Amino acid sequence: MSADTVIATSALTKRYREVLAVDVLDLDVRRGEIYGFLGRNGAGKTTTIRMLLGLIRPTSGEVSVLGARIASGRTDVFAHVGYLVESASAYPNLTVRENLDIQRRLTGAPGTRTDDAIDRLGLAPVADRRAGRLSLGNKQRLSLARALLHAPQVLVLDEPANALDPAGIVEVRELLRTLADRDGVTVFMSSHILAEVAHLADRIGIIHDGRLLEELDREELHAKARAYVEIAAKDISRAESLLLGSGFSHVERGGDGTLRVFDAENRAPEIARLLVGAGLELTQLTPSREDLEAYFLRLTGGEAVTETASPAEGSAA
């Protein structure tokens, strides 16, 4: 744990009878960074977020936020924490403004903050509409406004882009980036929109079956993501056989009918010569690199490719 640590968990564990939801999780989130917390459904993301906020008690281990240990009864630290857990929620009989005013009063924020939050999240057109009559997207904006209203130092956001349209996603992304870069706000966010996390997060933690599989920053992700050459051809099976027979040992067939040739960095011209020379009609040959989604799926055992051909199979074909 460094002096810059804002959120730290130490051997954090949560067990529900037979189910181990979070298993000895050590996190270290630093000031002013955006930390993307990734995991499949049931991986333990929301349970972790709930423990960060003191909503559920760890079976063992500790959580500290801004240097304060989160324990039941400890509330002062939450003056500096804004959050959104799971689904957006609000009092349906109250207007957007009234819902935010409740948050303002409970956090002791000045009176102007309600309007600031309304403006910041683009809620002005619906400010006097009851929350029960909001679209899902606006309800999400309201929940984000609630999280931001008291100008917290730490934001804990569970799926912040949920229900937002593409423009809304970009807007929230820019807002979070600005908060982190300009105001030094630390953002801990989970998301299932991996491209979103890839765009936004400074560091990424991948949780699977309750355990932190990997923690990496952008550079590390780039270094670990495998380079490959993507090929589309009229006779893809023949192309596969040719490649496997020519010493390209790691050829995978993609779900979209393409071939991906790994371990082929800088060998695209050689591949092109091989296939064209064999009279194959190539329609695509693109040097590429795994994105976060592909890396995530590979790491968590959910490979996106559908078939893997071994060299032996290739030779036989």
Place this chain on the structure above:
Amino acid sequence: MMLTAVLTTEFMKLRRCKVTWATLGGLSMGPLGIALFMWIVREPGRAAQMGLLGTKANLAGLEATWPSYLSMLTLIVGIGGMILLAFIVAYVFGREYDNETAKNMLALPVGRHWFVVTKLAVTAVWWVILVAFVLVESIAIGFALGLPGFSAGLVTGAVVNLLVAAGLSYLLVPVIAWITVWGRGNTAPIGFAIAMLALGNLFGKTGWAVWFPWSIVPLLIGMVADPVETLPAGSYVILALTFVMGIAATTAQLRFADNAQ
């Protein structure tokens, strides 16, 4: 400062709330219903012509007099009030789970006990307004019916009896609040309240009525036996303990239990 802020927000949550009007309508139906019975008893012929159950009302041995009206009022409003009060507290605490807002109020710079205290205060204010309205409504209806047998002492006695019953009923509220936060919703507390009333009725017939919290109010208003003039001090102690334990259990539930809504 914090108490004021939390209390203000708890009252804000009732804006445009239909449940407040529904409870007012529900409880005010009690005196209206009794008034209808009184009218049927007094005008059986016209009631029969209109297809109302005049015969059954007469068979119940009712008299269209102030004493009869007040006695029935005490019974209906007392028991109806106990059930309605369970609805109110289940709503005040349970709406946070129905609206999925419980998670929003549990990681704030506000001690969770303040939510318990202020929600109980809101319930108390709501209850006081309902009881005051129903008392005024009941007396007005009694006069409008022109019932015989009025005396100021009689009405005052009935009002005091109802006020005591209303106050003692409130002491059971925190336990219902605890069941609400434990069950994270409205169903469990309402089921619990009805079950306790049934159990209270049963205990009332065994002679343990003065010791069982949910028998004491029914005993006072004459639901399970003839109304008692004075309850033993132990009954009040039990109700006070129920109140305190209910608050402690609700606070502990919010503070120490997992809130995985």
